Amino acid sequence: MKHFEANFDGLVGPTHNYAGLSVGNVASLNNAKDTSNPKSAAKQGLQKMKALHDMGLVQGVLAPHERPDLDALRRLGFSGSDTSVLEQAAKQAPQVLRAVYSASSMWTANAATVSPSADTADKKVHFTPANLTNKFHRSLEPETSGRILKAMFNNEQHFAHHQHLPDNDHFGDEGAANHTRLCGEYDQAGVELFVYGRHAFDSSKPAPVKYPARHTYEACEAVSRLHQLDESGVVYMQQNPDVIDQGVFHNDVISVGNQNVLFYHEQAFLNTAEKFKEIQSKFAKKSDKEFHFIKVATDQVSVEQAVKTYLFNTQLVDIGNGHMAIIAPMECKENPSVSAYLDNLITQNTPIKQVNYFDVKQSMRNGGGPACLRLRVALNEQELAATNQNVLMSEQLFSTLNTWVDKHYRDELSESDLRDPMLVIETRAALDELTQILNLGSVYPFQR
Numbered sequence: 548m549k550h551f552e553a554n555f556d557g558l559v560g561p562t563h564n565y566a567g568l569s570v571g572n573v574a575s576l577n578n579a580k581d582t583s584n585p586k587s588a589a590k591q592g593l594q595k596m597k598a599l600h601d602m603g604l605v606q607g608v609l610a611p612h613e614r615p616d617l618d619a620l621r622r623l624g625f626s627g628s629d630t631s632v633l634e635q636a637a638k639q640a641p642q643v644l645r646a647v648y649s650a651s652s653m654w655t656a657n658a659a660t661v662s663p664s665a666d667t668a669d670k671k672v673h674f675t676p677a678n679l680t681n682k683f684h685r686s687l688e689p690e691t692s693g694r695i696l697k698a699m700f701n702n703e704q705h706f707a708h709h710q711h712l713p714d715n716d717h718f719g720d721e722g723a724a725n726h727t728r729l730c731g732e733y734d735q736a737g738v739e740l741f742v743y744g745r746h747a748f749d750s751s752k753p754a755p756v757k758y759p760a761r762h763t764y765e766a767c768e769a770v771s772r773l774h775q776l777d778e779s780g781v782v783y784m785q786q787n788p789d790v791i792d793q794g795v796f797h798n799d800v801i802s803v804g805n806q807n808v809l810f811y812h813e814q815a816f817l818n819t820a821e822k823f824k825e826i827q828s829k830f831a832k833k834s835d836k837e838f839h840f841i842k843v844a845t846d847q848v849s850v851e852q853a854v855k856t857y858l859f860n861t862q863l864v865d866i867g868n869g870h871m872a873i874i875a876p877m878e879c880k881e882n883p884s885v886s887a888y889l890d891n892l893i894t895q896n897t898p899i900k901q902v903n904y905f906d907v908k909q910s911m912r913n914g915g916g917p918a919c920l921r922l923r924v925a926l927n928e929q930e931l932a933a934t935n936q937n938v939l940m941s942e943q944l945f946s947t948l949n950t951w952v953d954k955h956y957r958d959e960l961s962e963s964d965l966r967d968p969m970l971v972i973e974t975r976a977a978l979d980e981l982t983q984i985l986n987l988g989s990v991y992p993f994q995r
């Protein structure tokens with residue numbers, strides 16, 4: 548049977564803005580309160596999706612969430628009409644208003660953790676939306692992410708959907724940004740690598756001191772239990788707390804893996820040698836393929852450069868014949884030492900043979916590179932056929948979504964625009980139309 552790794556990219560929502568909401572994420576804080584460009588942000592994302600589709604990959608779209616989240620404001624005591632809720636929040640709690648306006652659902656690497664059917668005991672594809680407890684604006688996402696995923700993978704024979712983990716920092720879960728699946732072929736059982744930042748129930752273990760570790764060991768274990776994974780196909784690894792303190796707020800900012808490749812910075816993990824031995828031996832029991840650990844040393848690229856350019860927030864995609872392309876942000880090309888590194892990498896004896904650069908600057912300025920924008924779902928032919936076909940990229944969908952963006956999105960958004968009640972109305976009109984284009988049903992609070 549044929550098998551694929553499908554990438555579901557977050558469509559940037561109409562309220563994309565720079566609010567400086569993510570302590571520990573350098574770009575988010577550096578660009579706080581700048582004017583954003585929602586229309587061009589959405590188009591940059593669509594261009595990347597279309598390019599991957601044109602490369603012959605299976606590419607899908609994950610719908611944005613409704614923002615502002617007026618229900619959250621009402622839960623916090625603001626009352627009356629929508630306009631009055633916005634006015635009160637703008638006056639009394641402008642920082643809360645900014646948070647409920649965030650278009651952060653675009654970073655779908657944080658939407659969920661996904662285990663393919665080849666790894667799970669019941670042979671279904673399992674989905675657990677991430678609870679994203681560490682940041683208030685992101686903790687508003689799991690319910691709607693779950694509903695959208697159910698509308699995309701709506702077939703009980705093939706897909707199992709779990710509720711997000713309990714909403715507490717002890718089970719802080721950031722989803723696929725900290726989860727990497729290594730395998731021979733996408734439809735063969737593989738090794739799921741869960742990376743965490745701290746142990747919630749054991750304070751004697753190492754943890755960062757400056758910035759938060761968003762994801763816990765206990766959350767990794769819970770997701771692995773829910774997904775019915777066998778111990779022979781799971782490795783838990785701790786992120787180096789020092790790199791979290793240097794702005795590596797998710798593991799996908801410092802390493803990326805695909806099939807038989809793990810591309811990583813030498814400072815990414817704790818107990819690297821021992822853990823790599825475990826990966827190597829578990830992988831060897833699943834696949835005959837040679838495994839490639841591709842290390843980037845600090846004297847080649849520093850952690851600071853990695854955080855600035857997002858060298859590791861790249862996508863490694865299969866381009867056939869055992870070869871892979873690396874999908875990198877333009878910032879990597881613009882940095883002389885990183886681009887020299889990549890030029891050299893593709894000449895080496897590893898599966899990575901090609902580098903393609905994309906302009907996703909609007910998202911990058913909030914700390915979201917190419918890999919943040921996509922959720923990977925390995926599917927076989929039957930599972931792909933059981934997926935909602937309206938969310939899959941095509942010439943037609945690309946053109947429909949570009950027209951939809953032109954019709955509904957503003958060119959610019961700044962902080963004062965968040966008080967404008969028209970933005971609520973515009974966003975709802977856009978999303979109502981989008982649910983029809985993508986055949987999602989009533990997934991948004993305003994539709995229910």
Ligand SMILES: N=C(N)NCCC[C@H](NC(=O)CCC(=O)O)C(=O)O
Nearest residue numbers: 566567568569575654656724797919
């Ligand atoms: N690495 C991955 N997979 N995802 C990147 C997420 C970026 C996101 N930025 C923000 O939420 C900033 C929003 C603002 O400041 O307006 C975050 O920090 O959670």
